[in-house]
Amino acid sequence: MEPNLLKSIQSTVESSKEELANLLQRLIRIRSYSGEEKEIVEHILDTMQYYGFDEQYSDGLGNAVGRIGDGPVTILYDAHIDTVQVTDEESWVYPPFEGRIVDGTIYGRGAVDEKSAMAGFLMAGKVLKALHPEGGLPFSIYMVGSVMEEDCDGYPLRHLIEQEGLRPDYVLLGEPTDLRVFRGQRGRMEMEIITTGKSAHGAHNRQGINAIYKMNPLVRAIEKLDRCLAAVQPLGRGSITVSDIRSRGPSLCSVPDHCRIHIDRRLTVGETREIALAQLEEIVQKNGGDAMITVPEFAGTSWKTTKFSQEAYFPTWIMEEEHPLVQAGLETARMVLGRKARSGFWSFSTNGVATAGRHDLPTIGFAPGKEELAHSSREEIVLSDLIKATEFYALFPFVLT
Ligand SMILES: [Zn+2]
Numbered sequence: 001m002e003p004n005l006l007k008s009i010q011s012t013v014e015s016s017k018e019e020l021a022n023l024l025q026r027l028i029r030i031r032s033y034s035g036e037e038k039e040i041v042e043h044i045l046d047t048m049q050y051y052g053f054d055e056q057y058s059d060g061l062g063n064a065v066g067r068i069g070d071g072p073v074t075i076l077y078d079a080h081i082d083t084v085q086v087t088d089e090e091s092w093v094y095p096p097f098e099g100r101i102v103d104g105t106i107y108g109r110g111a112v113d114e115k116s117a118m119a120g121f122l123m124a125g126k127v128l129k130a131l132h133p134e135g136g137l138p139f140s141i142y143m144v145g146s147v148m149e150e151d152c153d154g155y156p157l158r159h160l161i162e163q164e165g166l167r168p169d170y171v172l173l174g175e176p177t178d179l180r181v182f183r184g185q186r187g188r189m190e191m192e193i194i195t196t197g198k199s200a201h202g203a204h205n206r207q208g209i210n211a212i213y214k215m216n217p218l219v220r221a222i223e224k225l226d227r228c229l230a231a232v233q234p235l236g237r238g239s240i241t242v243s244d245i246r247s248r249g250p251s252l253c254s255v256p257d258h259c260r261i262h263i264d265r266r267l268t269v270g271e272t273r274e275i276a277l278a279q280l281e282e283i284v285q286k287n288g289g290d291a292m293i294t295v296p297e298f299a300g301t302s303w304k305t306t307k308f309s310q311e312a313y314f315p316t317w318i319m320e321e322e323h324p325l326v327q328a329g330l331e332t333a334r335m336v337l338g339r340k341a342r343s344g345f346w347s348f349s350t351n352g353v354a355t356a357g358r359h360d361l362p363t364i365g366f367a368p369g370k371e372e373l374a375h376s377s378r379e380e381i382v383l384s385d386l387i388k389a390t391e392f393y394a395l396f397p398f399v400l401t
Contacts (some may be wrong), residue, residue: 001398005131006335009394012127013387020390021106021383023047024119025099027081028108034082037062037147038303044081044118044145051126053143054135061159062304064145065166068125069137073401076142076166077393078157078351079117079174079367080149083110084375091377104383111381113374117174117367118145120386124393131394139397142166146351152298154354155310161359170325170362170400171355172393175346176369179337179385181329183364185346186235187267187316187353189276192260193218193284194292199250199257208255212247215259218291219245221283222263231268235318235345238268240276262296267316314349315357325362328400333366335399336391346371366392 013020032040041064048056048066056066064081086096086109094100096109121143128137146156160166175182195215200208219242231237241264249256265276277293284291299309319326321343333341348371356363368385 005398006395008131009127009391010336012130013123013390013394016123016126017383017387020119020123020386021101023122024106024111024116024381024386025101027115027119028099028106028110029097031097032082032110033085034148034151035301035303037082040081041145041147041303044122047122048125048143051122052129053125058304059160059164060304061156061163061306061308062147062302063156063160065160066125066143067140068128068143069140070135071138071140071401073139073170074142074168075139075397075400076144076157076168076171076355077121077174078144078146078171079114079121080147080156080351081115081118081145082147082150083113083115084150088377096377101383105380106383107380109379111379112176112369113379114174114176114367114369116369116381116386117389120367120390120393121174123390127390127394137397138401141397142168148300148302149351151300152310153314153349154351154357155300155308157351157354158310158358159308161354168361171352171364172396173350173352173363173365174367175350175365176367176371176374177344177346177365178370179333179341179366179368179388181326181333181341181343181364181366182346183321183323183326183343184235184318184356185316185348185350185352186238187271187357188314188349189265189267189273190296190312191263191265191276191280192294192296193263193280194294195259196290197255197257197259200255202253202255205255208257211256211259214288214291215245215261217287218283219261221287225279225283232270235268235316238271239266240264269316269318271316273313273315314353317352317356317363318345319356319362319364323362325364325400328396329364329366332392332396332399336388336395348374
C-alpha cells in the first residue's frame with residue numbers, strides 16, 4: 001500500500017463532504033419503496049457515469065450495478081436502496097423524504113437503512129477514480145444498489161450470483177453497524193401448519209371435526225418449544241413465534257374444517273431448515289400426526305417487471321474473527337477511526353443470507369448508523385460518521401488486497 005494513501009483518501013473525502021451530504025440528501029428525497037426503485041436506480045447509474053465508473057448498468061432484476069477497476073480480486077459492495085414504507089408521518093420530527101440536516105445530522109427514511117452506505121460507495125468510487133485516473137487497480141469493485149431486499153432479503157444478490165454469473169471473492173454489506181465490523185447474523189424462516197377437520201352445522205357440532213381444536217395443542221407445544229430453545233454463542237438463542245392464525249368453514253355458524261398458522265422462526269448457530277422442520281414434525285407426530293407442515297414461497301415482481309419467487313428460508317451465517325476479510329475490515333476501521341475497532345453481529349437479517357448463507361462467499365458489513373433506528377421514524381445519520389465510512393470504503397480494497 002502506498003505510504004500516504006490514507007492521508008490522500010482522507011483529504012479528498014474531507015474536501016468533498018458537502019457533496020457527500022448532498023448525495024445522501026438526494027437519495028433520501030427519491031422515494032424508493034420495494035418494487036418501486038426505478039427512479040433511484042436511474043439516479044445512481046447517472047451518478048456512477050458522472051463519476052467516471054468503468055461500467056454501470058441495471059441487471060435483469062433491476063439492481064443498480066457499477067464497476068471500478070479491472071484487477072483480478074473481485075469485491076462486491078452491496079447497499080440495498082429500497083426502504084420500508086412511511087406509515088406514521090406524524091411521528092417524524094422532520095419530513096421523512098426531505099433529508100433535512102440539523103447540527104451535522106441528517107434525517108429521513110432510508111438514512112440508516114441504508115442509503116448512507118450507497119452515498120458512501122458512490123463517493124468512494126469517485127475518490128478511487130481520482131487516485132488512479134490511469135486505472136491499474138489491483139481489484140475490481142462492483143458497487144451494487146440492490147432492490148427488493150426489504151421484501152425478500154438475499155434474493156437480489158442471489159439473482160446477481162445465480163442469474164447474472166457474478167461471483168465475487170469478497171462481499172461488504174452496507175447495513176448499519178455503527179462503524180463496527182459485523183460478521184454474521186441469525187437466520188430466519190417461515191413455516192405454516194394446516195389442520196383439516198370436517199365441517200358440520202353448528203347446531204349439530206358433534207357430527208363435525210373442529211380444525212381449530214386440532215390446532216390448539218400444536219400452538220401450545222410451539223409456545224413451549226420457544227422456551228426450550230437454548231442460546232448458542234455468539235448469536236444467542238433462536239426463537240419461534242406463531243404470528244398468524246386463520247380458519248375456514250362453511251359459515252360462522254359451522255364447525256370449521258380448515259385451520260392454518262403462520263410461524264416466524266429465528267435461527268441461531270447450528271439451526272438449519274431441516275432441524276427447524278424436524279422439531280415441528282415431532283410436535284405434529286405427538287399430536288395425532290395428520291397436520292401438514294410447509295415452508296411458504298415468497299413471490300415478488302421487481303420494478304423491471306421481473307417475476308421471482310423463493311422459499312422463505314434465510315440461512316444463519318457467521319465469519320470467524322480470524323478470517324482475512326474480517327481482519328482486513330478491522331484493520332481498515334482502525335486506520336480510519338484512529339482507534340481499535342470492534343466486531344459484532346446484526347440482530348436483523350441482511351443480504352448476507354445469500355452471499356455467505358447460501359453461497360459461502362466471505363462477507364462482512366461496515367456502515368454508519370444504529371441498527372435499532374432502522375424501520376423507525378427516528379432514522380438519522382451523523383454526517384461525520386458517514387465521512388468515516390466513506391474513507392473506509394475507499395481504503396478497504398487496498399488493505400484487503
Ligand atoms: Zn437494510
